[in-house]
Amino acid sequence: MVYLNECGIVCSLGDTHDxxxxxxxxxxxxxxxxxxxxSAGRMLSLGRVELDFPAMGSWPQAQRSRNNQLxxxxxxxxxxxxxxxxxxxxxxxxGVVIGxxxxxxxxxxxALREYHTSGRLPVDFHYGKQEMGSPAxxxxxxxxxxxxxxxxxxxxxxxxxxxxxxARLINMGLCDAVLCGxxxxxxxxxxxGFSALESVSAAQCNPLSANRNGINIGEGAAxxxxxxxxxxxxxxxxxxxxxxxxxxxxxxAGGGARLSMTQALKRAGITAxxxxxxxxxxxxxxxxxAMESRVVHELFGADVxxxxxxxxxxxxxxxxxxxxxxLCWLAMQEWNAEGRLPPHLWDGVADPALPPLNVVAPGxxxxxxxDWILSNSFAFGGSNATLIFGRGR
Numbered sequence: 001m002v003y004l005n006e007c008g009i010v011c012s013l014g015d016t017h018d019x020x021x022x023x024x025x026x027x028x029x030x031x032x033x034x035x036x037x038x039s040a041g042r043m044l045s046l047g048r049v050e051l052d053f054p055a056m057g058s059w060p061q062a063q064r065s066r067n068n069q070l071x072x073x074x075x076x077x078x079x080x081x082x083x084x085x086x087x088x089x090x091x092x093x094x095g096v097v098i099g100x101x102x103x104x105x106x107x108x109x110x111a112l113r114e115y116h117t118s119g120r121l122p123v124d125f126h127y128g129k130q131e132m133g134s135p136a137x138x139x140x141x142x143x144x145x146x147x148x149x150x151x152x153x154x155x156x157x158x159x160x161x162x163x164x165x166x167a168r169l170i171n172m173g174l175c176d177a178v179l180c181g182x183x184x185x186x187x188x189x190x191x192x193g194f195s196a197l198e199s200v201s202a203a204q205c206n207p208l209s210a211n212r213n214g215i216n217i218g219e220g221a222a223x224x225x226x227x228x229x230x231x232x233x234x235x236x237x238x239x240x241x242x243x244x245x246x247x248x249x250x251x252x253a254g255g256g257a258r259l260s261m262t263q264a265l266k267r268a269g270i271t272a273x274x275x276x277x278x279x280x281x282x283x284x285x286x287x288x289x290a291m292e293s294r295v296v297h298e299l300f301g302a303d304v305x306x307x308x309x310x311x312x313x314x315x316x317x318x319x320x321x322x323x324x325x326x327l328c329w330l331a332m333q334e335w336n337a338e339g340r341l342p343p344h345l346w347d348g349v350a351d352p353a354l355p356p357l358n359v360v361a362p363g364x365x366x367x368x369x370x371d372w373i374l375s376n377s378f379a380f381g382g383s384n385a386t387l388i389f390g391r392g393r
Contacts, residue, residue, distance in 0.1 A: 002167045003231040003392055004224045008077030009326040010070060011220030011313045012047035015077075021330050023312070025340045028362035030312050032204050032216050038191040045204050046186060047218020047314020062128030063138045065104030071135045071183040072142065074221035081225050082143055082179060089176035095147035097166045098136040098223075099158030099182035101318030104129030106187035135183050147175050153318060156281070157240075158182055159222070160321035160377040160385035164238040166226050176227060181326075182319035183221035190317060191217055205284035205315075207308040207344070208293060208359065210351040212284040218314020222326035233332045236372075236390035237270070239263025243382025249287050254295035256384045261299055261374065264386040270372060272300045275388075277331075277341050277360070279324050279375040282308020283315055288378065290354060297355035307344035307360040321377035321385065328373045328389050339366030 012031030013020045023029045032045045053069035054076065075082070086094050111125040128134060132153040140149035148169060152161045159182025166180035194200045194217060201214035226235065241263070243256035250257070265272060278300065281292055296306065309327050316323050327342055343362040350356075373389045 001228065002170050002226055002235050003229060004233045004235055004329055005227050005229060005231040006078040006081040006225040007222065007326050007329050008074035009222040009323065010049055010051065010074045011316065011323050012049055012218055013312055015051050015073065017330060024327060024342055025331065028343045028345065030204060030345060032311065032314050038186050038188045039195065044191065044200060044202055045216045047216060047220070047316065048186060049219050061124050061126040063134060065107050065129045065134065067100065067103050067183055067185045068135055068138050070185055070221045071139055074183065074223045075139060078223065078225055085177040085225060085227065086144060091144050091146040093147055093176040094145040095166065095169050095175040095178040096136045096140045096145050096149040097162045097178055097180045098139065099152045099162035099318045099322060100132055100135055100184055101153055101155055101158055102184050102187055102190060103132050103134050105189050106185060109188055139179060143179065145179065154383040155379035155381065156317055156320050157377045157379040157383045157385040158318035158321070160387050161240060163224070163235060163322065163325065163387060164240060164385065167235055167238065170226065170228060178226045179223055180226055181221070181223035182322035184219055184317045184319040186217065186219045199285055201284065205311050206346050207280065207282040207284040207310065208289055208351060208354060208357070209346050210349045211347055212286065212289060214285055215283045216310065216314040218316040220313060220316045220319050220323050222319065222322035230393040232334060232392050233329050234390040234392045235387065237264040237268025237388035239267065239386045241384045243384065245382050250291045250378055251382065252287070252291055254291045256382055257292060257295045257376065257378055258299065260384040260386040261295070261376070264374065264388045268388040268390065275300060275304055275372045275374050276366060276370050277373050278304055278306045279328055279342065279373060280306055280308040281376040281378045282310055284310065292376065292378065293354045293357055297357060302356045303358055305341050305360050305364065306357050307342050309342050311345035321375065321387070324375050325387060328375055332370050332373065332389060332391055337369055339368050339370045341365065
């Protein structure tokens with residue numbers, strides 16, 4: 001059994017546990033806001049992080065990026081626990097596995113803009129800024145962790161796969177503790193790319209609605225310290241699959257999504273009927289919501305509580321799965337004895353073409369602690385991942 005002992009999270013809902021759980025579970029207030037910072041001349045709803053980022057002036061140029069600053073901000077929240085794990089197990093027994101899809105692409109964008117106007121790259125530019133492995137290697141260096149350190153970059157499933165990989169490192173005996181999760185930051189490249197696919201909503205996204213018309217892109221970081229030491233939340237199961245159906249569209253039949261969910265249930269040793277709540281991938285695109293709702297209804301029926309938290313945070317791409325895992329982790333802590341569930345923010349206009357689901361209204365609670373949560377992440381290229389969290393000690 002592996003446990004999620006500590007969690008550091010920074011997203012558009014805030015940068016402390018109290019702020020995030022208040023806005024998510026008590027106020028049901030989105031962190032998405034209108035801005036044209038990454039889409040000149042076009043206002044879009046984006047899940048933007050606003051805080052004073054840790055300075056990186058002493059770091060080599062190859063490591064200096066906003067993405068790495070955000071990773072450091074999340075790590076700082078749990079740094080004492082990581083340091084204790086290193087002292088207890090030894091640096092070589094501590095791994096770092098991170099999911100990301102942008103890394104330092106924003107820094108490359110700025111460098112290319114300068115090249116376009118001046119004919120030369122800025123003196124502080126280094127190609128290593130945008131390497132996908134940069135967050136993992138930087139955090140390992142910052143922490144003094146000497147175990148395996150690497151990154152997953154499989155679009156929206158990246159950080160779910162990073163967490164599954166961390167569990168495997170522990171179960172194989174290669175690590176005693178792993179810092180795992182994901183980090184991604186907003187940049188013009190991703191905003192323009194999704195806009196070109198006509199997948200971006202200018203207003204707050206509207207998952208499962210008949211009026212849904214696309215995603216809100218977001219940013220953030222969520223990092224966990226995973227060990228075998230008992231804690232309130234376990235990573236009890238995970239499933240991974242690949243559709244191989246289309247570069248950007250999900251398999252309408254949901255074969256890969258079904259496989260990742262059934263694998264996760266089997267690994268966790270539970271039945272579909274035991275799941276208390278499902279955190280949907282819930283992007284608010286027409287095709288994703290249709291596929292996911294169909295498979296969820298087939299496997300779990302119409303009674304299990306479901307919601308998408310992307311209207312709260314935006315879709316943080318490679319970090320999305322870890323951020324949503326962190327929201328689930330918060331809801332499974334001991335303070336939530338009444339089992340308040342993350343609500344579904346939408347216009348309430350159900351799409352009659354979708355099977356009925358039990359969508360969580362603000363203020364909904366189980367009346368008891370949450371025992372089991374399933375969280376889905378489905379990525380471009382058909383990369384699917386499902387995580388199951390269980391109540392620990």
